[in-house]
Amino acid sequence: EDQVTQSPEALRLQEGESSSLNCSYTVSGLRGLFWYRQDPGKGPEFLFTLYSAGEEKEKERLKATLTKKESFLHITAPKPEDSATYLCAVFTGGGNKLTFGTGTQLKVEL
């Protein structure tokens, strides 16, 4: 069974304090690893898809990287508006669905 584990569960940063979120996975046949942002009471908002080890993608203050066992979401100089829950999900060869982790709740304070 596909498993996705995210850490930490919660993270509190000061504005400008860079950090990384981790997503480790155990799957059979990874077709893609997705990162989403979720605000309270809203649907997940697509950020990135990574397909192969060594791949990196960037969007504003966010950079996602992928290895054979885990992915990192690096947040550089975060701002309060980056506060949200960040979800990792895997898309595997066994089916056409995403399996989600439990997320990292990020709070960025002034």
Add this chain to the structure above:
Amino acid sequence: EPEVTQTPSHQVTQMGQEVILRCVPISNHLYFYWYRQILGQKVEFLVSFYNNEISEKSEIFDDQFSVERPDGSNFTLKIRSTKLEDSAMYFCASMLEEKLFFGSGTQLSVL
């Protein structure tokens, strides 16, 4: 920018009643999904739909659940006889080229 639209945003129902949650996926997308998220828990897959039939379903998606694409634009999730444990946020999603986009959800409360 195209988006997945869900209605209603909130639905309150009595246990045992039928509910229909509605979605308009992004028009050129080929795969459609329903997911749910119980408060404080992870987003869980319910069902995928492709070429007018169910492609895959989870253990959660039992005989009380059904999906339909009655016309070229709408995609619905029906729960025949709601239970207290069906209370959750239900998300519709659609996919093209392995990019999955979610709607803003329907918060279902079963009393």
